[in-house]
Amino acid sequence: MKNRGMSYRNMYDRAEYNAFIESQKYVLNEKYFIKKQQYQLPEGFSLEVETYADVKSMGSYSVNQAFLQSCILRKAGGSFYQYYCADGHVNPFLEWIEHSNGHRYYPFHIHLYGISYIDIDTAEVYHYIPEGYPHNEDSLLGESFIITDIHYDRNSDLIAYGGCFWAAPSDVVIGDFSEPLRYKPEWMSMREMVDPDYEKYDDLDFDSWGENELVLSGDGIRVYVGMDKLMP
Numbered sequence: 001m002k003n004r005g006m007s008y009r010n011m012y013d014r015a016e017y018n019a020f021i022e023s024q025k026y027v028l029n030e031k032y033f034i035k036k037q038q039y040q041l042p043e044g045f046s047l048e049v050e051t052y053a054d055v056k057s058m059g060s061y062s063v064n065q066a067f068l069q070s071c072i073l074r075k076a077g078g079s080f081y082q083y084y085c086a087d088g089h090v091n092p093f094l095e096w097i098e099h100s101n102g103h104r105y106y107p108f109h110i111h112l113y114g115i116s117y118i119d120i121d122t123a124e125v126y127h128y129i130p131e132g133y134p135h136n137e138d139s140l141l142g143e144s145f146i147i148t149d150i151h152y153d154r155n156s157d158l159i160a161y162g163g164c165f166w167a168a169p170s171d172v173v174i175g176d177f178s179e180p181l182r183y184k185p186e187w188m189s190m191r192e193m194v195d196p197d198y199e200k201y202d203d204l205d206f207d208s209w210g211e212n213e214l215v216l217s218g219d220g221i222r223v224y225v226g227m228d229k230l231m232p
Helices: 015-027 190-194
Strands: 007-010 033-040 045-058 061-075 078-085 104-108 116-119 130-132 146-153 158-164 170-176 204-209 213-218 221-226
Touching: 015 045, 015 061, 015 078, 061 104, 146 204, 158 204, 170 190, 170 204, 190 204, 190 213, 190 221
Parallel strands: none
Antiparallel strands: 007 130, 033 045, 045 061, 061 078, 104 116, 146 158, 158 170, 204 213, 213 221
């Protein structure tokens, strides 16, 4: 086992991660092209995603021998930023985060785990992919929280991430977002705070930010958490 508990070590740009991405790049060829998608973003921006995969038939099912998405963030048709995504299970985000510092940030995934941000005003980028929970030595990453929706509160500079471990049940984790390009990776689980034994709610989702509280939805029932319990 690589580690005994949750490892927050950032795997982005480490030798292991770089080698993994390089091993997938052979699919960036029309022979392995699957599809092309366009997403409209604010202020004339768009996201162009080309998906490539080397799919092998294994009897009654198929597996990806290699998979990569070439993603280009475009402004007025030109290329603003390009990145590769090694997992296509999370849909792209379609909005900016308007931060209290006056800058706009676009969140995106380069892997199923973690989250990246680009400053739309400066083009600076920060990538974060956690090493995760204990896993086999031959695996690059262990399980960690999968972010599916993002909710920033500019009054507190806290950010709420909706998502899950594995596929279910859903949870919301809270983090400090005062420095978007250097954010702390330790996130506070609301599940562990309000229903650690999974006795009250099957799913726990984000509802809204209040003036002095975070509002969650537990199977459609509103759950209130005071800001004093969330502030770092």
